[in-house]
Amino acid sequence: MIKNIIFDFGDIFINLDKQGTYKAMAALGVTDITPEMISVYHKYEKGLITTEDFINFYYDKFKINKTDLVAAWNAVLLDFPKKRLDFLKELAASKKYRLFLLSNTNDLHIKSVINTVGETFFNEFKNCFEQFYLSHEIHFRKPDTEIYEFVLKENNLIADETLFVDDLKENTDSANTLGIKTWNLTPKKDDVTELFLKNNLN
Template sequence: MIEAIVFDFGDVFINLDKPATFDGLKKLGATEWNHDLDQLNQQFEMGKISEDDFLSGIQKHCNNATIPEIKKTWNAILADFPLYRLEFLQMLSQKYRLFLLSNTDAIHIARFQKKVGETFYNDFYHCFEHVYFSFEVGMRKPNIEIYEHVLNNHSLEANKTLFVDDKLENTEAAKSIGMHVWNLQVGKEDVVDLFEKNIL
């Protein structure tokens, strides 16, 4: 019997345009998504470096494009958040304990809040018992410690908790500690299909 559901954010609730950011960075002079950029991203997602250090780090790969240009390009990944998903989540919150667990950074969350407006994002956050952003907790998926952190903080039993994420490496990590999982296939499935999966 599932009692709690832990959701990812990007491509589960908010749609992502993943090529948009790198296409934009290429226009600013970046030649490839390399190890250095990947490390910058991971460090920023775990709150290990400041926004200024992150943006100036990217700037070195972009022919010294301006910081506002880089920030706008970084946020190009954020697409729309369909209202029907929020309505589904509000319904679900009446039946289950809900949590949000997202690998994300301060720039994206600030942009999301501005993009959807105060009422929408408050309604969204209020569906969850707690919201976990990687940059705030200093950990990121698929590291086991972040799943255990959520479970332990709320006295959740892994075998009574469902984890929903679009990345296989993240759902496999959750499965390895006994959580039920749904590896949502972006473009083929939608989070509102949850009851059709026969996992609740």
């Protein structure tokens, strides 16, 4: 029986253009994604380097205007449909499940989201969760199993009583290895508001 639900953020609640940043960076002249760039990105996502260090890495390497760089970095972020917030608020109000957010989200992205949707909307969203875990704040990132172990241990959750909702199969596969139930939601085909329909929950 599912007692706990852990939700991802991107392409679960907020829509993403997963190629948005690549396209915007290419327009700025950066077309090759090197292993060094991926390493720096992962460190930033885990909060191991500051936003200033992250921006300076690209500025020093490519001499990109810093404002343009931030805009390109945030190009992945699209809209947050209100129907998903309404659904979540109803779910939280029912108190049938313990709700958690677990997202690979960096400092620049979360600030951009708050700026776009507004603090009131964002706080209504955040307040639906018992815990709100962002990778840059807890220094873990998906799909590393240690991030799921952290959430289970911190909140005394039993894996097979927990459902994890994420759009990336590598993330749900990783959670599955610990016995966590999963829903690998497919963006544009599935919607988080179909949670009960797609997962035999009541």
